[in-house]
Amino acid sequence: MTKGIKDKVAILGMGCSKFGERWDCDAEDLMVEAFSECIEDAGIDVSQIDAAWLATAKEELHSGKGGLPLSFALRLPNIAVTRVENFCASGSEALRGAAYAVASGACDIALACGVEKLKDTGYGGLPEASRGVLNSMWWANYSAPGAFAQLASAYRSKHGIDAHDLKRAMAHVSVKSHQNGSKNERAHLRNLITEETVLNAPMIAEPLGVFDCCGVSDGAACAIVTTPEIARSLGKTDLITIKALQISVSNGLESGFNTWDGSYFHTARIASKRAYEEAGVTRPREEISLAEVHDCFSVTELVTMEDLFLSEEGQAWRDYLDGFYDADGGLPCQIDGGLKCFGHPIGASGLRMVYELYLQFTGRAGPRQLSEPTLGLTHNLGGAPHQNVCSVAIIGRQ
Amino acid sequence: MTGIVTFGAYVPRLRLPLRMIVEGQPGAKQGRKTSGERSVGNWDEDVITMGVEAARDCLKGNTATIASVCLASTTAPFADRQNAGVIAGALNLGETLASQDLGGSQRAATTALLNALHSRSGAPSLVVASENRHTRAGSPHERRFGDGAAAFTIGDRNVIAELLGSAARSVDFVDHFRSSEERDDYFWEERWIRDEGVMKIVPQTIESALADAGVAASDITHAILPSPVPRLREKIAKAIGLGESAIAAALEGEVGDTGCAHPLLMLAATLEKASPGETILVTSFGQGCDALVLRTTDALRDFTPRNGVSGAIAIRREISDYAKYLSFAGLIDRELGMRAETDNKTALTQYFRRRDLLHGLVGGECTACGTRQLPRTRYCINPNCRALDAQEPFCFAETPARIVTWSADHLSFNPDPPSYYGLIEFEGGGRMFANFAEVTAGQIDVGSPMRMSFRIKDMDRKRNFRRYFWKAVPEITANRNGGADR
Numbered sequence: 001m002t003k004g005i006k007d008k009v010a011i012l013g014m015g016c017s018k019f020g021e022r023w024d025c026d027a028e029d030l031m032v033e034a035f036s037e038c039i040e041d042a043g044i045d046v047s048q049i050d051a052a053w054l055a056t057a058k059e060e061l062h063s064g065k066g067g068l069p070l071s072f073a074l075r076l077p078n079i080a081v082t083r084v085e086n087f088c089a090s091g092s093e094a095l096r097g098a099a100y101a102v103a104s105g106a107c108d109i110a111l112a113c114g115v116e117k118l119k120d121t122g123y124g125g126l127p128e129a130s131r132g133v134l135n136s137m138w139w140a141n142y143s144a145p146g147a148f149a150q151l152a153s154a155y156r157s158k159h160g161i162d163a164h165d166l167k168r169a170m171a172h173v174s175v176k177s178h179q180n181g182s183k184n185e186r187a188h189l190r191n192l193i194t195e196e197t198v199l200n201a202p203m204i205a206e207p208l209g210v211f212d213c214c215g216v217s218d219g220a221a222c223a224i225v226t227t228p229e230i231a232r233s234l235g236k237t238d239l240i241t242i243k244a245l246q247i248s249v250s251n252g253l254e255s256g257f258n259t260w261d262g263s264y265f266h267t268a269r270i271a272s273k274r275a276y277e278e279a280g281v282t283r284p285r286e287e288i289s290l291a292e293v294h295d296c297f298s299v300t301e302l303v304t305m306e307d308l309f310l311s312e313e314g315q316a317w318r319d320y321l322d323g324f325y326d327a328d329g330g331l332p333c334q335i336d337g338g339l340k341c342f343g344h345p346i347g348a349s350g351l352r353m354v355y356e357l358y359l360q361f362t363g364r365a366g367p368r369q370l371s372e373p374t375l376g377l378t379h380n381l382g383g384a385p386h387q388n389v390c391s392v393a394i395i396g397r398q
Numbered sequence: 399m400t401g402i403v404t405f406g407a408y409v410p411r412l413r414l415p416l417r418m419i420v421e422g423q424p425g426a427k428q429g430r431k432t433s434g435e436r437s438v439g440n441w442d443e444d445v446i447t448m449g450v451e452a453a454r455d456c457l458k459g460n461t462a463t464i465a466s467v468c469l470a471s472t473t474a475p476f477a478d479r480q481n482a483g484v485i486a487g488a489l490n491l492g493e494t495l496a497s498q499d500l501g502g503s504q505r506a507a508t509t510a511l512l513n514a515l516h517s518r519s520g521a522p523s524l525v526v527a528s529e530n531r532h533t534r535a536g537s538p539h540e541r542r543f544g545d546g547a548a549a550f551t552i553g554d555r556n557v558i559a560e561l562l563g564s565a566a567r568s569v570d571f572v573d574h575f576r577s578s579e580e581r582d583d584y585f586w587e588e589r590w591i592r593d594e595g596v597m598k599i600v601p602q603t604i605e606s607a608l609a610d611a612g613v614a615a616s617d618i619t620h621a622i623l624p625s626p627v628p629r630l631r632e633k634i635a636k637a638i639g640l641g642e643s644a645i646a647a648a649l650e651g652e653v654g655d656t657g658c659a660h661p662l663l664m665l666a667a668t669l670e671k672a673s674p675g676e677t678i679l680v681t682s683f684g685q686g687c688d689a690l691v692l693r694t695t696d697a698l699r700d701f702t703p704r705n706g707v708s709g710a711i712a713i714r715r716e717i718s719d720y721a722k723y724l725s726f727a728g729l730i731d732r733e734l735g736m737r738a739e740t741d742n743k744t745a746l747t748q749y750f751r752r753r754d755l756l757h758g759l760v761g762g763e764c765t766a767c768g769t770r771q772l773p774r775t776r777y778c779i780n781p782n783c784r785a786l787d788a789q790e791p792f793c794f795a796e797t798p799a800r801i802v803t804w805s806a807d808h809l810s811f812n813p814d815p816p817s818y819y820g821l822i823e824f825e826g827g828g829r830m831f832a833n834f835a836e837v838t839a840g841q842i843d844v845g846s847p848m849r850m851s852f853r854i855k856d857m858d859r860k861r862n863f864r865r866y867f868w869k870a871v872p873e874i875t876a877n878r879n880g881g882a883d884r
Contacts, residue, residue: 125809128740133748137756138773138867140819140833141856146807150820154803157844206806206816255821255831256771256779262803262821385803386821386831 004278005103007398010231010239012109012224013042016355019219019343020188027056027063027117030220031073034348035113038222043234049224050107051080055094055114056347057087057382061127062117070113087382088294089247090114091221091350092391096245098225108230114352115220116345125204125216145205145213147384148297152207154262155303159314167207169317170298171198174211174340176326177295181337183367188215188343198298212298217343221351223358228398240361243375243394244278246271255386267390268307268379275392276309281375284309288331288394289373290360292353294381295338304379305333308392327368335360335368350391353378357395400515401557402550402692403522404701406456407666408448409546409653409710411836412438414723416541416651422720423536434651438717439530439545441726441813442835442853445474446481446866449528450488450852452547455704457524459796461489464551465521466496468514470507472658473530474499475864477578484866485526487757488852490793504626504684506658507548511680512690514552515561522553527659532581535729539583542628544654546710548662558698559669559678561690563611567603568686571595573626581728588627596630599687601637604679607689608638615639618691619676622646622664624683625655652711658684667707674698713874715838726813737811742858744865754791759850759868761828762789770794770828797824799848799870804834822848822870835869847873 015038017030025033039046054070056063063069067081086093091114098110121127126144156166175195181187193211201209228239248271254260272284281287291310295301302320305311310331311319319325325333336342336356339349357376359365375396382389413435420432439448449469457464467489469482476484482497500510507527514523528547533539573591574583585591600623608615621644623631631645646668648655656663661682668678672694680690705713717723724730754760755773762774766785769778770792778785804820811817818834834842835853842848848870855867 122736128737131740131742133745134752137744137749137752137855137865140831141810141812141817142819142831143807143810143817145809146805146817146819149805149807150803153805153820153844202808203816204807204809206808208805251781252775252779253781256829257769257781258823258827258829 005099005245006243006278006280007228007241008103009099009225009242010228010236010398011241011358012044012226012231012234012236013038013040014223014355014358015041016186016221016352017219018186019217019345019352021119022218023119025218027069027115028073030117030218031070031113031115034220034222035074038224042224044109044224046074047077048109049076049079049111050109051098051101052076052111052113053094053097054081054083055085055090055112055350056083056116057085057090058116058118058127058346059083059085061121063115086389088296088344088346089350089380089382089389089391090347091352092247092378092380092393093350095223095351095354095393096247096391098223099242099245102225102227109224109226111222111224112351113220113222114348114350116347117218118216118345119218142384143205144384145208145297147386148300149205149208150262151303151385152299155299158261158263161317163207166317167199168195169320170212170302171195172320173295173298173301174198177334177338177340180327180335180368181341184337184342187337187341188217189337189341208297208299214296214339215341215343217345219343219345219348219352221348221355223351223354238362239398240358240395241398243396244275245393246274246278247389247391248274249389250383250387252387262385264303265307265381265385265388265390267388268304268381268392271390271392272308275394279394281394285331287375288377289375290335290357290370291331291333291377291379292336292338292356293333293379294349295334295340296344296381300381301333301338308377308379332370335365335370350378350380353380354393354395361395361397399557399560400517400520400552400554401560401695403553403556403558404456404458404551405549405666405669406452406454406704407546407548407663407707407710408451408455409437409707410439410443410448411713411715412440412717413714414438414717418720419541435716436541436544436654437546438723438726440835442869443530444854444864445471445528445530446484447852447854448530448545448547449485449526449549452528452549453485453489453524453526454796455706456549456551457489458702458704461491463522464491464495464524465519466523467491468498468500468510468523468525470500470510470525470527470658471529472501472503472506473532474501482526484757487753488866490758490760490795504658505682505686505688507662508680508682508688508690511550511662512564512566512688517552520554522551525550525552527662529657529659531657532727534582535724542655544649544656546653546656546663547659548666550662556697557695558701559692559694562613562677562693563607564688564690565603565606565610566686566688567599569599570685571599572685591627592630596624596626596683597633597637600624600634600681600683603687603689604638604681607679607691611691613677613691617677618644618679620644620646620668620672621679622661622668623681624661626683649707658682663707669694669698670706670708672698715836722814734813735811740811741860742856742865743861744858744863749865756867758793759795760791760793763792764789770824770826772828772830794824794828795850795868797826797828797850798873799824799850801842801844801846801848802829803844804842818842833869834871836871841872849873
């Protein structure tokens with residue numbers, strides 16, 4: 001194992017726009033909104049940023065290709081801007097670019113920005129993917145909910161769980177996130193829901209109903225990172241540093257080799273092991289104070305808790321029903337509402353997760369502030385269960 | 399001796415009860431036939447896909463020796479792109495192959511069969527007859543027609559039925575027609591078709607064929623007779639001195655009249671029940687007449703039974719409602735939603751480059767570790783192998799599979815929602831994230847057995863192109879019902 005970047009990179013400032021149906025905003029407005037908060041928090045001038053990374057997944061819908069959209073929106077001083085795209089994990093990829101640039105010593109201060117403007121497509125859900133050449137000729141025609149719903153069939157079958165019990169546990173995932181999201185003024189969805197509402201909602205992809213699916217939102221989030229030394233020289237104290245930042249990418253094994261049973265994320269198990277090793281975490285269920293995971297669908301969050309070794313295999317559904325991941329439970333998960341309620345502007349989501357940890361560590365989380373969190377985990381997933389990009393990051397006080 | 403070596407058939411699982419058609423018409427007339435049903439191609443089936451299924455039933459995996467393939471149809475999807483070539487690709491017949499489409503008449507399939515039987519090359523050939531018939535809503539033909547396909551191999555070894563004689567007549571008698579620009583047939587008066595057409599052309603042609611074969615009408619065990627208008631078979635039989643018991647069942651009320659494919663579908667059904675040494679008369683009517691006299695041989699006794707016509711008829715699902723049929727047949731302008739607007743342009747370069755995968759469902763088998771995989775790639779997928787360029791082609795089309803994961807998706811575009819799909823695992827290794835077809839609610843779960851079926855994958859409505867690929871369908875044996883269509 002390589003040495004990694006534990007404590008080599010500190011967060012200097014962060015910002016996040018309000019997520020939601022931002023009918024009155026362009027992608028430019030969202031980037032400026034997030035960046036304004038971020039640079040003020042960092043306490044630096046734009047001229048001090050050495051390089052920037054822009055994450056956006058559906059650039060054809062809103063911002064355009066390359067690094068130009070960010071450079072134009074912020075009128076950056078002709079610095080390097082690299083656009084990254086790694087499905088829904090793009091935001092984590094941008095942070096990784098900026099963090100690695102700082103850790104390597106190539107940059108003193110780097111910016112990561114993620115943005116997505118999904119509500120200009122006319123669709124209720126995610127827009128249709130553009131048709132590739134070979135893949136669309138032989139891959140099943142599928143949607144995101146249909147792909148993630150596959151987890152439920154395999155998980156239920158593998159562990160012998162009654163379909164209704166699993167559906168109730170999944171419902172609890174969403175009920176909990178709505179409770180948390182209701183306390184977050186930046187969140188897309190702030191209404192409270194009941195288990196009955198979730199269970200009786202119209203079906204999207206069996207067994208996922210409408211309330212098992214996350215919001216499709218507009219939004220942007222930013223992070224400015226530097227070294228702990230520079231952060232202190234700029235007057236920062238109580239530094240928040242990156243403990244681990246890992247990405248694992250499928251190579252086709254899940255959908256092509258007869259070993260994966262479809263009930264878990266092969267990559268998440270690899271990325272989380274690597275992240276715990278990088279951060280020096282040995283007992284994650286006890287050591288992690290809070291988690292922001294990629295709850296694109298209720299069942300995704302549920303099985304992910306096992307892939308992150310926070311729940312025992314086959315037991316996450318019980319942990320949910322027992323309230324272990326509630327705001328007042330053993331390990332609060334999605335304390336900001338998660339993708340489910342804060343929303344899911346694709347390129348911004350990975351950075352939004354880190355933003356919540358940052359607020360919690362700096363005591364700025366308002367009505368949802370947890371008491372004395374020490375170590376937080378983000379899990380940001382792009383793709384589908386059978387082929388995906390998985391990022392796991394661990395953030396904490398230095 | 400050249401003759402029929404094997405036969406197979408396919409009838410779409412979907413059936414439209416005639417009652418639904420009658421009840422679906424404004425001012426439904428009393429006394430119309432409401433019992434029975436007809437077959438209906440699903441939204442992702444056409445002449446090519448049904449032809450592939452019939453040929454698979456016929457070939458049972460023995461594709462190596464086929465030297466030529468002929469598709470007979472008047473409703474093939476492509477006017478200028480050989481439809482038989484698509485079928486040959488899906489069957490993995492190789493490319494050292496003669497192929498042709500034959501159409502233009504209700505005699506197309508019998509002519510194709512005759513051509514193959516008259517061929518002196520001796521090399522095995524495949525004749526496929528397939529029709530996906532279009533009618534206007536409420537027309538009498540909507541109740542009479544059906545969709546289906548039959549396939550035969552012709553060769554000179556293990557012949558189960560030999561040709562004793564034949565005859566043909568070419569008469570431009572226009573009982574109905576369909577111009578190249580039209581989807582629907584236009585028919586003239588039935589009494590004229592009967593008296594001046596069928597009864598003056600068919601019996602004479604049959605007599606010539608019997609003379610050519612040296613067989614008397616009374617020697618015929620099974621007579622496959624055309625009936626472009628109702629109740630003509632008995633009249634033809636009487637005219638040639640044939641007992642009514644010899645008239646082969648026309649599959650009315652089960653499949654319907656499958657056009658040019660029908661004589662061959664009836665022949666396949668007849669051969670299923672026939673014994674060695676029986677004489678079979680096959681006729682067709684369409685701007686003239688073809689008549690063939692066949693005799694079954696002792697080899698029929700050892701013939702491995704196929705799913706055949708009776709098996710295909712038994713695997714059935716009733717369509718849920720008339721409106722769904724109208725929508726599949728393109729007879730109502732249905733709202734498909736924004737997700738149907740996606741441009742499905744096909745990169746023909748890519749389609750050609752990977753034609754073994756896309757039409758033949760050919761993946762790879764690693765010569766280093768034995769792992770089967772789909773698609774065939776440069777590096778082996780086995781993480782403990784990763785051999786480069788070590789895979790031999792392996793065809794998954796006939797390999798049974800089971801469901802690993804699945805869902806029913808109500809969001810993505812599908813002409814018949816919900817869209818069923820999931821990960822399937824092939825017996826002996828290899829997997830695929832596949833679209834499913836012919837699934838009914840509650841029918842499948844993790845572990846359910848599936849078989850592969852060649853289907854339309856996407857329609858490019860902008861350019862009127864259709865792209866084919868393989869889907870997984872629930873494996874159903876002939877004596878089980880296909881479940882209700884919901």
